Amino acid sequence: MSLKPWTEIARPHKDVLHGTFKQSEFAADISQVAKGTAPEEYQNAEKFFSRTYITEGMRLLLVSVAQRLAGNGGDPVVQLQTAFGGGKTHTMLAVYHLASRQVPASDLQGIPDLLDEAGVQSLPTAKIAVIDGIALAPSQESVKKDGQKVTTLWAEIAWQLLGDEGLEMVRASDEQGTSPGKDLLVDLLTRAAPCVVLIDELVAFLRQFELGKSYRAGTFDSNLTFFQALTEAMKAVPNAILLASLPESELEAGGHMGQLALNSLEKYFARVESVWKPVGSSEAFEIVRRRLFEDAGARAEVEGIARQFSDFYRQHADKFPVETQSNEYFERLCSSYPIHPEIFDRLYEDWSTLDKFQRTRGVLQYMAIVIHRLWESGNRDALIMPGSLPLADANVRNKSIHYLPQGWEPVIEKEVDGPRSVPADIDSHTLFGSVQAARRAARTIFLGSAPSTQDQMIRGIQTERILLGCVQPGQTIGVFEDVLKRLRDRLHYLYADQDRLWLDTKPNLRREMETRKQNISTRDELMPLLKERVNRAFGKNHHFAGIHVFTEHGDIPDDYGSGPRLVVLRPGAGFSRSESNQAYGEAEKILRNRGDQPRQKQNRLIFLAPDFDVVNRLKEQGRIYLAWRSIVSDIEDGNLNQDLSHLKQAKRNRDGAEQSLAQLIRETWKWLIAPVEDFVKGRPELNWEVVSVPPTAPNLIQSIEEKLREEEWLVYEWSPIHLRKVLNDWYLKNGVTEVSAPKVWRDTCHYLYLPRLVNDQVFKNAISQGTETEDYFGFAAGKEGDRYLGFSFGKGSIVALDESSVLIEREAAASYAEKLRQEQDQHSLGAHESGGSGYTVDLPTQKTEPVRVPPGGDTSAGQSTVAGIAKTHFYGTAELDPVKAKMDFATIMDEVVQQFTAQLGVDVTISVEIEAKKRDGFDESLQRTIKENCNVLKFTTSEFDED
Structure with missing residues (x-):
């Protein structure tokens, strides 16, 4: 059965319907009846x-x-x-x-x-x-x-x-x-x-x-x-x-x-x-209904509506008062229809305690005005509930405060109901506005708490009764629970103690908070707070080389790092889906520059931008939190004269504001932005790719990394086939058969049109996997003349990215491997076969160079010894070409030193001698630099002298 509005089922009496009743007519006058001058309904x-x-x-x-x-x-x-x-x-x-x-x-x-x-x-x-x-x-x-x-x-x-x-x-x-x-x-x-x-x-x-x-x-x-x-x-x-x-x-x-x-x-x-x-209170239902309604509706329809309310209360038993779970409450719903029993309970139990409030007569007068206004406005509620009271109407408002002390009218206008009230502003949010959650909740709180006084030991109306007074079947209870938190945060005259809320004519500490909020310094207080809370949201376990929150571009390192860098843009650089936004401009400034110098490693930056539409709410919430924090501090220090209850209230507000701030930070920094370049007419053109990070994800940094992986903006594992494509597209073409491996790695860090790798290990793994077969490319630790040192093709090897290492085009690597096989047949002292069809070979450039001996193996294949005489000491010197000394020294380590270190009981000592001459002498700056570096490297001696 559908939940029909009461206006389609019940019909008020004509005088109520048309607003022609007079309040005095509800006060029966027996002397007028005796004289024959009373209204017709009494006469x-x-x-x-x-x-x-x-x-x-x-x-x-x-x-x-x-x-x-x-x-x-x-x-x-x-x-x-x-x-x-x-x-x-x-x-x-x-x-x-x-x-x-x-x-x-x-x-x-x-x-x-x-x-x-x-x-x-x-x-x-x-x-x-x-x-x-x-x-x-x-x-x-x-x-x-x-x-x-x-x-x-x-x-x-x-x-x-x-x-x-x-x-x-x-x-x-x-x-x-x-x-x-x-x-x-x-x-x-x-x-x-x-x-x-x-x-x-x-x-x-x-x-x-x-x-x-x-x-x-x-x-x-x-x-x-x-x-x-x-x-x-x-x-x-x-x-x-x-x-x-x-x-x-x-x-x-x-x-x-x-x-x-x-x-x-x-x-x-x-x-x-x-x-x-x-x-009795239960009899008042029928008295009011008889007097105000010509027809309260067919019994079947009334019971249908009451049953839906009763079932709703039972389905959510933990959210509503205990009495709503009984069948007796179902009967009360039927007997009071179309007015919710909670209205009668509040008027007869609370409002009747006010001086001069006449029970049945007062209720009749009040409800007649309410019903007329609701009918005129086309109210669509299933029942007339506390949350339905049209307190924005002047007549209803005046009647509502008639028996209350002075001072209630501005409270209702600002904090309960009205076009310029805070609840109306809250309801402008789509989530709340569709059911008028804030206004309905505020009206219910007013009806249930306005008659209370400061002298009462227990004040206010419980949350379960607020929900009873404003939620209808089919509506989401959580929406109203959420809006109660919003009301507690924003209303100046709303008080709260545990699960009870009440309105009063005296402002709460919120007015003090509002004053302090206006004096919060954006630069000195708000921004440091936001920076600290954003940093706190990331945690420590991540793959980024650094997370830079609100950092100037000159302070963001321009290096290869152990991972990319996440740059969190400041609140003023908000992102929106519009054609132009502040986030792109701020991000490009950081991307292109590091201080006064152009940035080189541009492909190491990822940006996290704030949502333009949420930034203002975030700043407001930050100021609210800072204001409440200062109030709590001043009360505890004795600088603000407040009692213990106000201190508890201030602490609750501070904690609530802090929780809301944490949530808003997640809702604000949700746009992950990656810079990319596409080639248009042969020239790179900067573009931005944007994706949102779910603000409800439990771990922010994990969620960011998952998004980077999903969008392939950050490569954690790189297939050799993708590396081969990059090599073929950008390096190994037009007759070029090899390229420096470190250069390729560095280029992926520099250029936005290349893949963005997490770190160099991903690059090394791709090389190592690619050399396990002969399908992709070859690799060599270096090259001497036309010979590759540490050549790998068809069998993987451990990859070291030094300046001499190269990646070799597949066909060239295959040709070189075939050449090695032919030489192997001709030279018995050449590089030994490593097994299978793959090769990892170090070829000597001269026949006099020693061959590599397996650890612990026999040396007789490479050298002759004098029988009977044991050689216990080795000493050797070599002159290295200073241009390619690094590569030569690596060869010496592999071919000579490693032969000794692989043997048990061998003590090896290595010393390096460097001699440099310049005819016109070295300048003082160079001398100072060389000496400082030698000291750092712990040289035994390092001196400059004259010939």
Whole structure:
């Protein structure tokens, strides 16, 4: 079943629907009904009962009245005593219409069943006297028809019951201002019986007297005596009944005289009274619904909506109050439809504690305004909930704060509801705005907390009740939980203590925070904080040679490094999907320059840019955190005079702001940018490739590296086939058959059109794997003349990237390998075969060079010895070409020194002699440099002298 809005199921009464009702009409006036001048809904008995829900207390009272008037028992005196709006006057009107019999009982809704319960077949028409204490004054007289004058309360009752006859019976007492005796009143009531005396606001009349002072209406004491006699007389007449309403509180009684009158009347009424049961909270549902709604909807539709709400509460039992899990709550949802029970609970339990708030009457007045405004605006809520209250409307807002202390209007306008309120601003976020999460939550908090005061031990409304008041089935509860955090962060008049929130007219520490936030220095405070928090987000385990956060281009090294460098751009260099953005400009500046010099190793840089749309939020959150941190520090140091509760609040806000800052940092730096170059018309053209890093990933640096691997912006493993393609595309063409291996590696670090390798080991591994077969290329540790040293082709070898190492084009390597095979057949002392079809050979340039001897092997194949004489010492010297000394020295190490070090028990000592001459002498700068380097390299001697 779909969740239909209440406006499609229920229909308010016309006066509510069209806004033509008057608030005063909700205050029933029994004297107007007696005079025939009341509104139709009160004056007409049939309409009155059609809109009246007969509560349990009213049912018992009407049954007793019917029995009394029929002479079948019943209570002679009933005291109606409850708080404002408790239904006293409404109950009196029900008795009036029942006793007057202006409309047949069969036409009065609910009355036939009551008469059956009372056992009354035919209810007689009764004479009725109606006294409104507010309309009478002790010093005034009332002129009746034929010039009859009435001054006392007993004369007024006598005249209303029996006219001239009754007035004549009490004339003497009326003229003297003294109470008639009990017997006279019994005689009067007997003649008028069956009769009903209805007295409303009795204390309001009596409190006008002053002790010891005589008025036209008698004295205070004579009036109290009259009521004592009247209650006794009622008991003596079997078909006469008295109903009087008394206030419940001292406030309603009004002053010293009012309280004195109330205390005295309670003693007299207590002797003969019957206790009247006031309206219960559960019965208020039906009272309000009957009065405000012409049709509350078909039972099946109402139950369908209630069932969806009830099931929703049970599915998320941990999010809502315990009572929502019972079937009784389902019945409450049905009986209160289209108004959510939570509205009644808050109004009857919280708002009814306010002075002058009239329970049923106040609720009727309030909800009539709310329903009219919601109907006019086309409200689409399934139920009228606390979160539905249109507090932005002036009429609803004024009625909401009518019973509250001064100062609530700006709080509602700024922090609860309204076009310029903070919740409205929060709802502008798509996630919240679709369900008006912030406004609904703020309205619910207002309804549930505004009546509370600072004197209460426990203030506020629990989170589970806030959710109950604003979330509808089908909506995501987490959205509303999230928006509550936003409200706590931004509202100045919202307080929080654990899971309770409340609004107050006094600002919380947020106002102090806002002031401090404005004074935060961007350069000295905010930027260092962001830099430190961004650095913290990366951790330490990564493949980058360095992570440079907000670093000037001159301070970012231009080297090959152990890995690429990740450059985190500053907040001002935000990235957006627009054609131009600040990130590209900042990144290119760093890419092309290192200080005043051009950057060489451009292909070693990767950039992480902030999201342009989030940067402002990030800066704002950073300032908020710094402000809260300073407040906590000042409170703890005694520089800010606040109590312990405010310190706890400040710490919670600081911690919450820090958590939000950490999340925003992840949401901000999410754009990974790699520079690439494509050749257009033979010239390289700079382009940028961009991909986003998930802000929710648990490990930022790991997520970045995974993206770099996915996009192949960073090569962790390089296949030989890709290396061969690079060689063929850029180096081994136009007759070139070899290229320096270190040059290729360095070029991958320099040029943006070449692959970006993690480090040189990836390059070495690709060479090593490529030389395992004859499919890709050859490799040599060096070259001497037309001979390759350390030649590898078809069998992998350990690769050392020194300046002499070369990569050889495949066909050239194959030709050279074939040449080696031919020489091997011709020279028995040549390089030995390494097995298979692959070769790793060091060929001597002259026949006199020694051959390599396997470790521990026999030397007789290469040298002859003198029999019987053991050679225990070797000493050799060689002169090296200074141009290719590095390569020559490597050959000596492999061919000579290694032969010794591979033998057990051989001690090897190597010394290097360097002699340099210059005819016109060495300058001082060169001498100083050479000496410093020799000292660092720990030369034994290093001197310059004259020939």
